[in-house]
Amino acid sequence: MKHQDQAPSSASSQPVVAQNEGEVHFLAQALDYYRAVQRAGKDAPFGQFLNRADAAANEKGQELVRQSLENIIQGEIDEIEKKKESRLCPKCQRKREHLGTRSKTIRTSSGTIKPERRYEKCHSCEQGLSVADASLGLEKDYSIGFLFLAVRAGSKGSYKDAQEDMKVWRGLEVSHETIRKLCHQEASKVKQFVEESAEVPKDFIAAEGNVEITIDATKVNTLDGWRDMKIGIFSKRLQGEGVDISYWDKRNRRMLPDTSACVAFASIEEKDLFQKRVNAFRSRLRVGSTGDISALGDGAEWIWNIIREVFGNVRECLDVYHALEHLSGTGKVLYKEGTEEYQQWKEATKWELLESGFEKIKSRLDQLENMVQDKDGRESLRKLRGYLETHRCRLGYRERLALGRVIGSGQVEGACKSMIGRRLKQTGARWNVERLKEMALLCSVHYSDLWERYWTQAM
DSSP: OOOTTSOOOSGGGSOOOOOSHHHHHHHHHHHHHHHHHHHHHHTSOTTOHHHHHHHHHHHHHHHHHHHHHHHHHHHHHHHHHHSGGGGBOTTTOOBOEEEEEEEOOEEETTEEEOOEEEEEEETTTTEEEOHHHHHHTOSSSBOHHHHHHHHHHHTTSOHHHHHHHHHHHHOOOOOHHHHHHHHHHHHHHHHHHHHHOTTTTHHHHHOOSEEEEEEEEEEEEETTEEEEEEEEEEEEEOOOOOOOGGGOSSSSOOOOOOOSEEEEEEEOOOHHHHHHHHHHHHHHTTTTSSSOEEEEEOSOHHHHHHHHHHHOSOEEEEOHHHHHHHHHHHHHHHHOTTSHHHHHHHHHHHHHHHHHTTHHHHHHHHHHHHHOOOHHHHHHHHHHHHHHHHTGGGOOHHHHHHTTOOOOOHHHHHIIIIIIIHHHSOTTOOBOHHHHHHHHHHHHHHHTTOHHHHHHHHO
């Protein structure tokens, strides 16, 4: 039996032999890199070998990778330019005039490279070009890998933070203005991908679980004042273990399965336009043709109007935390926050809500309305009754818990904070509305299961 640390007797253990001049140059660079890292560790104070060697590997390794990429690209250019057909104009097949070499600056995820290419011109067609550019994909100033990093950094934090992150994590020097420009340029391509690509619905349609739709809105500061950014999320989730309402408390909170698929979107627009957006995603994701659907949201009327008009009769559920917040608010008016009576109200009404929805709380309200004389108290009871009666059919928490279903709209609440708030509601930020929509699109793709799919198809 071979010992675990014994070197394998395979071709990979044989010495590497360079096949061409480029490989010889790279092996020399790699050897210099290896020795530099080793030397940095050996020169370190006692106990710091790992830290110093790690720092040297990071610093010098980035340059080695950049140089190797540049050498490989240059080698391919040279091979193409050696061919006879590279001298002919692709349009008229006449020989082009060689006007010398020109370098091209290209930003890549490995660093900036500057390959040299022959520049030629056909005097008949008045067309100048570098023949290797098209075949090697060198026409643009940025590689897809660089764009991936820049747009990801720019849509996760401020452009200035993105500039610093690019430098710290990858050693890439790029201005925050360039990152801003690239984010907004890429947004139009992302929009087309989300709206048209057959890749978008693939994972969602194939995923197992029941469909959940959550909708909400959050305020974002624009040059025209604070505006509502509406957010919608389609997801699928397998049902969890059914539990009794007694399991739903802070000490013994149940664990639900994670979503198996998620597609999010957001925009600043009126209710009717956002409804069309919801319906477009419903159609693309084939929601409503099979399986059951749960819709979750807070008490905003516009949310439930969209749900009814787009999806019809589905399993509607008022976010339990919003319901509890209304109960707590009335308790504060009746008994004052912090008192023992308030705590008793808060605990009792919570379990009554979970057990029977509106029924037991209705009985409690009936009794209190005959007892409470305070004007503010009676008004708070009236509003609470109206709120719960409006959402009466959405308070089936006991049944949903027993079926292993979600009873809170935490997913979209979280999206308001993480997907939108973290990037778009930074201190002092005021957005042009159209730019804001573009950034919201990028943030939504991050939050969805679509980020990797987009960049994979962009290659």
